[in-house]
Amino acid sequence: MRAYLTVQEGPAQGEMITAEQGSMFRVGRQANADLPISDDRAMSGLHFALLCDKSRCRIRDLNSTNGTFVNGIRINLVELHDRDTIRAGNSEFQVRFDGEITTTVVDPLMYPEVQRLREKDSQKPTGNEPFAPSAQAVDPRSLEATEEYGAKAEQLANQIAADAENKPDENGDSDDAPRHDSIRIHRLNVTFEDATGERHVWLIPGQTIIIGRNQMADVTVVGDASISGMHFGLDCEKKRCRLRDLQSQNGTKLNDVGVPYATIYTGDKFVAGKTEFHVTIDGGEEAPDAPLRTWVFEDLVRRKFATFFATDVGEHYHLVDAVGIEPMPIEFLRRLARHRDVGAIVDTSSVDTKPWEAHSQRTFVCDDSHAKVFHIADIEKVVSELRDAWGKDAFAFIFPHEGQEAVISAYPEAIAKYHQEADSGDPDFGSAGDWVHWLCDHSDRIADLMPNAEAVFIQHPDPKRWRLLCETDFITRLNRLGYLPSKPSLLDEPLDGVEPE
Numbered sequence: 001m002r003a004y005l006t007v008q009e010g011p012a013q014g015e016m017i018t019a020e021q022g023s024m025f026r027v028g029r030q031a032n033a034d035l036p037i038s039d040d041r042a043m044s045g046l047h048f049a050l051l052c053d054k055s056r057c058r059i060r061d062l063n064s065t066n067g068t069f070v071n072g073i074r075i076n077l078v079e080l081h082d083r084d085t086i087r088a089g090n091s092e093f094q095v096r097f098d099g100e101i102t103t104t105v106v107d108p109l110m111y112p113e114v115q116r117l118r119e120k121d122s123q124k125p126t127g128n129e130p131f132a133p134s135a136q137a138v139d140p141r142s143l144e145a146t147e148e149y150g151a152k153a154e155q156l157a158n159q160i161a162a163d164a165e166n167k168p169d170e171n172g173d174s175d176d177a178p179r180h181d182s183i184r185i186h187r188l189n190v191t192f193e194d195a196t197g198e199r200h201v202w203l204i205p206g207q208t209i210i211i212g213r214n215q216m217a218d219v220t221v222v223g224d225a226s227i228s229g230m231h232f233g234l235d236c237e238k239k240r241c242r243l244r245d246l247q248s249q250n251g252t253k254l255n256d257v258g259v260p261y262a263t264i265y266t267g268d269k270f271v272a273g274k275t276e277f278h279v280t281i282d283g284g285e286e287a288p289d290a291p292l293r294t295w296v297f298e299d300l301v302r303r304k305f306a307t308f309f310a311t312d313v314g315e316h317y318h319l320v321d322a323v324g325i326e327p328m329p330i331e332f333l334r335r336l337a338r339h340r341d342v343g344a345i346v347d348t349s350s351v352d353t354k355p356w357e358a359h360s361q362r363t364f365v366c367d368d369s370h371a372k373v374f375h376i377a378d379i380e381k382v383v384s385e386l387r388d389a390w391g392k393d394a395f396a397f398i399f400p401h402e403g404q405e406a407v408i409s410a411y412p413e414a415i416a417k418y419h420q421e422a423d424s425g426d427p428d429f430g431s432a433g434d435w436v437h438w439l440c441d442h443s444d445r446i447a448d449l450m451p452n453a454e455a456v457f458i459q460h461p462d463p464k465r466w467r468l469l470c471e472t473d474f475i476t477r478l479n480r481l482g483y484l485p486s487k488p489s490l491l492d493e494p495l496d497g498v499e500p501e
Helices: 112-122 145-166 327-335 356-358 379-389 405-421 434-440 443-449 472-480
Strands: 003-009 016-019 023-028 047-051 057-059 068-070 074-075 075-080 083-090 091-099 187-194 197-203 208-212 234-235 243-247 252-256 261-264 269-272 273-281 308-314 317-322 341-346 362-365 371-376 394-400 453-459 466-471
Touching: 003 047, 023 261, 057 068, 145 371, 187 234, 197 208, 197 234, 208 327, 243 252, 308 472, 317 472, 327 379, 327 394, 327 453, 327 466, 341 405, 356 371, 356 379, 362 405, 371 379, 371 405, 379 466, 394 405, 394 434, 434 443, 434 453, 434 466, 453 472, 466 472
Parallel strands: none
Antiparallel strands: 003 016, 003 091, 023 047, 047 057, 057 075, 068 074, 068 083, 083 091, 187 197, 187 273, 208 234, 234 243, 243 261, 252 269, 269 273, 308 317, 317 466, 341 371, 341 394, 362 371, 394 453, 453 466
8 A cells, every 4th residue: 555645734735745555654753754854943943753564544643842743633543544734833734545445454452442433333223322421521501491492401311311321332341341241340559659668448348539730639740840730530330440530731642642531451651740640450451552541522423422401590500410421420519518617407207317426527507407517527427327328319418618518507497488488388398409409490599598509409300410509610620620511512413303503
């Protein structure tokens, strides 16, 4: 196979080089490159190489400083198609072949995740494709408060949940899960060094942590100013472990490839800021040719990003619904309540509150109601109890403004107003969702009915999801934790026959 590389933009515009079958040629700023472009100061000395054989032509980034991009996606090693565009430094190239290439030969060892994705797609019937929320940042203030959008968000979430539960792979795992039925992860181990010395982090299936520079992170990296406050998350599951960049300023590189979201294996290494992290997974697989693995945009957008849909309530508040089902609501609550005091309203008729009383700073009894209010200083102390009783819709968690934790004591009175004005003769607190809907119906009084609180967190009617009534500014906290707004009408697929705007 013969390939022609033409410079379309940059100092060497118009130049062309031919790569014959079985050859390799390199492009860079140095004189010993096969195509030297000395005047492009943004290009590395040896920036990238083309490798051509009988059936395909591949491009490899040569550890360049500014990266190599194919069709706008940063790559490590990928196979080229006819008319692909390549950008390196300030130069842009187009590749052409003798005889147009219409298919790609995918090496499963080099592209394990892309190969599985395409194999699964080829088996799906056309015309009824499930879809996932696009991870697009939108201004929550611009979201229209209509029942139509609420219905769309509900249908979207239900379709995601149904796809996750009813359409597994043959081995019962999702697209990026490890490849063998025998995989049963016991523990994820991550080691790194910071200013305090060598450190170890480990998780068991079902656990998630956030790593970054500030004290809000679960693990704080000391002495690296280039790490973002909340830089990346690690998710440990039964058959796979995953790395998620949390919109960090400098990005996260897995095996020298910048990735927003990827499965990790034993032997992988990733870099956040200037700190290098090494991965070992007890019971997991070794990384499949880790330096050669690559990720493409079509693979990333299909994954289940943590997204939410926000509807405005009055002028200063939003009702936020989880759209994706990963991670589970309790994990989200743990992240949100880390290192801060919260108030927990619990219906004693549905939940045994003795453990809550044992771990509470103070307990407040609500008159004429079975509800109790607990001042919780450490959410981790009640996680087990919360898991056992989740699904009963008997919890509401209050997030007071920083420095206003004493306001938790005012919530028995707030609950009394709810019972009195809602004309409920039932002494049970009942559905926390009903209380939040009642607050939304009195949007002009939320500041009084939910005094000095940034947000109230409750269970969604679907226990796998969560709901949050919060001040508009609180949404930035969701963004910092890796949650992205999603407007259903902006998805590629229309809902209920309504075309996207």
